[in-house]
Amino acid sequence: MHIPDGFLDLKTVAGTYLASGAAGAYAVQKVKKTIGEEKIPLLGVTAAFIFAAQMVNFPIFSGTSGHLMGGMLAALLLGPWAGFLAIVSVLIVQALIFADGGLTALGANILNMGVIGTIGAYQLYRTISRFIPGKSLPIFLSSFASVFLAAIACAIEISISGYSKFIPALIAMGGIHALIGIGEGIITTGIFQAISSVRPDLVSEAERTVV
């Protein structure tokens, strides 16, 4: 759901850049407080891994495909703040090196996939975890929500810009990304279980970085 150039008007471009910039500044402060130097290689590699995974589109129905977004995965491995930085790195490289996602739309893409799809989804995961025991179901649900909510935000931004009607965009984006979100949930839960069977300590460490 990388928004290209041309889908957003000036006020939306400015607003989303401002919001993402503020979130970025806040995340940097949080990372300073919660992440040690020994975690930096994992930050780099998690970002690289998510970039690779995002290249693998899977068909959801004829004519449409989806791919992993990776926001919840990044947050699970690194905590929400360093996870946000991992997603931002991926989005910057995708735009500047691969022209995937527009330059004027970079702020919106960071807002959708980084702020909502990573930080927001992780807060949701913590809330859901209070009511649902175990880890798999909360991870599945919040990964699903990360894609679904990011798509809703994307629909709102494009219709606020006046390029599409609000309700049809909401229904179309929400409907397709509900399906992609199921894929996101399955992949994220699977990768998480594989990693936590090798490194069960990692997740509890990431959870401590929320503060």
Place this chain on the structure above:
Amino acid sequence: MAEKKRDVKKVKRIWKKSVWISQYGCGSYKLAGWLLAISFLIISILAPFASPFPDGLESVAKKLNFEKYAKDFPLKVPFPDYSLPVFGNKFLSTVISGTAGVLIVLILATGIGYLIVRTKKKVN
């Protein structure tokens, strides 16, 4: 006597093992190595066979008829649309541009991380 020797050997072996674990098995480094290796595997095995269908937003843009507003990226980029303009071969250009992307993301994210951690030390 023989028992003592065996015990010494055992301790030595455990010691060696723990040194090995402390060097290679601790911290985030070992997992990082695995994740990087798997990233390159994904690029060279899965990415060339990714679905060519448009993604969710693209197909919605087509369906709701606002695809026409999309503009080309304003700057010249090295790998437009995950391909090398020079190579005709799709498999090769996907693997090469993907590998380059993995390395650039790795360097950028690691760089951002170290910069943040380093300024923390100066502040303290």
